[in-house]
Amino acid sequence: MTPERPAPDHVPDWAAQGWEDLGEGCGRVRLPGWDCTAGLVTGGEGALMVDAGSGLREGAALRAAARELLGPGRRVGHLALTHPHFDHVLGAPVFSGAEVYAAVGFGRALDRGREALCADAVRHGADASAAAEASELLRPPHHEVSGTRALDLGGRQVLLADLGPAHSPYDLVVLVPGPVPVVFCGDLVEESGPPQAGPDAVPGRWPAALDRLLALGGEDARYVPGHGAVVDAAFVRRQRDQLAGSVGVS
Numbered sequence: 001m002t003p004e005r006p007a008p009d010h011v012p013d014w015a016a017q018g019w020e021d022l023g024e025g026c027g028r029v030r031l032p033g034w035d036c037t038a039g040l041v042t043g044g045e046g047a048l049m050v051d052a053g054s055g056l057r058e059g060a061a062l063r064a065a066a067r068e069l070l071g072p073g074r075r076v077g078h079l080a081l082t083h084p085h086f087d088h089v090l091g092a093p094v095f096s097g098a099e100v101y102a103a104v105g106f107g108r109a110l111d112r113g114r115e116a117l118c119a120d121a122v123r124h125g126a127d128a129s130a131a132a133e134a135s136e137l138l139r140p141p142h143h144e145v146s147g148t149r150a151l152d153l154g155g156r157q158v159l160l161a162d163l164g165p166a167h168s169p170y171d172l173v174v175l176v177p178g179p180v181p182v183v184f185c186g187d188l189v190e191e192s193g194p195p196q197a198g199p200d201a202v203p204g205r206w207p208a209a210l211d212r213l214l215a216l217g218g219e220d221a222r223y224v225p226g227h228g229a230v231v232d233a234a235f236v237r238r239q240r241d242q243l244a245g246s247v248g249v250s
Contacts, residue, residue, distance in 0.1 A: 010071035012042060017065045020230070024178035025156055027069065028224055031058060034087040034124070035192050035227045038062050039184045040069060040076070041176055043153020048078040049098070050174050050184045051226075052091035055126060056134050059091020078151060080160060081141065082186025082226065083168040084109055085198075086121035086131070093137035100141040101149070103162040103170035107140030114138070145172060161216055163188065165202040166209035167195065173213060181221040188213060189236055191228025195243060203247045210240035 014021040019029045019040070028039040031053055039050035047070055052059045066076050079095050081102045082088055092100065110117070114135050121131035143149070149160045157177065164171030167187040174184040188209055190196065197203050217223060219233045 010074075012040075012069040012071075014069065017069055019065070019069070022182050022222060022224065022230070023180055024176045024182050026176050026182045028184075028230075029062075029065070030228075031087075036087045037184070037224060037226055039174070039224060040066055041153065041156065041158055041174070041182075042070065043156035045154025046077045046152075047074060048080060048151065048153060048158060048174070049076045049095065050080050051082055051088040051186070052079060052095060054087040054121065055090045055130050056094055056137070057091075057130070059094035062091060063094055078153075080172060080174050080184075081106065082172050082174075082184065083164070083170055084113070084117065085168065085187070086117055086124070086126065086135075088186065088226070089138060090117075090121060090126075090131065090134040093134060093139070099143060100139075101143045101145055101151075101160055101172070102141040103164055103172040104144040104146040106144060106170045106172075109170060110138065110140055159216075161212075163209045163212050163216075164205075166206040167197070168200050169202065171209060173216070175216055175221075181217050182224065183213065183217040183221050184224045185213060185226060185236075187226035189223055189225040189231065189239060191225045191231050191235070193227065195239065203243065207240050207244040207247070210236060210243070214240070 014027040019027040025042040041048040079098045079100045118131045118135035145160045145162045151158045159175040176182040
């Protein structure tokens with residue numbers, strides 16, 4: 001297994017890989033097609049990828065970019081999946097050897113809904129054979145998070161938090177503390193369009209999930225949506241209020 005220990009004094013060159021530097025050792029990229037965010041959090045002895053793209057090819061491109069960003073002798077040792085929708089998870093099988101984290105219940109849902117996951121990808125324009133292969137290879141997470149779980153990357157602590165059900169029954173977010181905290185929100189927050197509520201969404205509980213998200217990140221955090229540009233707490237609060245109005249909750 002390739003060691004995770006960093007090359008001495010290596011600083012990720014986010015721009016060289018077409019990624020956005022978020023500060024606090026974090027970067028993210030907006031993937032083509034569905035404008036889905038994937039993130040990378042670096043530490044002194046480990047690295048965490050947040051979401052894995054929409055298929056094996058996209059996942060492999062993320063893995064290759066991460067190797068360049070992390071420097072010689074490093075790899076992605078941890079992968080957090082924010083929710084079980086195809087554009088966020090079907091690249092996960094290429095991250096062999098990584099410890100995979102998701103919200104509690106994710107694995108059981110995957111076992112029950114693998115065919116539906118593939119069908120959803122195809123319905124949105126994915127190649128049928130590629131989607132079928134990725135769906136078949138996708139495995140349940142090694143770790144299911146109920147409440148919160150701290151993860152030490154070596155000099156950088158991150159917090160994984162189960163905030164669902166909301167956008168999906170299994171919404172996980174990643175908080176990277178610091179002077180300006182960074183929060184990877186998955187599709188609890190969307191900037192490039194209105195929040196998408198598919199058949200597995202729980203709209204009545206979505207506003208409360210965003211309340212918990214704001215309490216977790218605070219007023220000064222940078223909130224990284226599943227789709228679109230980075231936003232602030234005021235944007236999240238407006239989206240929370242819009243969702244609350246649409247479902248008639250306060």
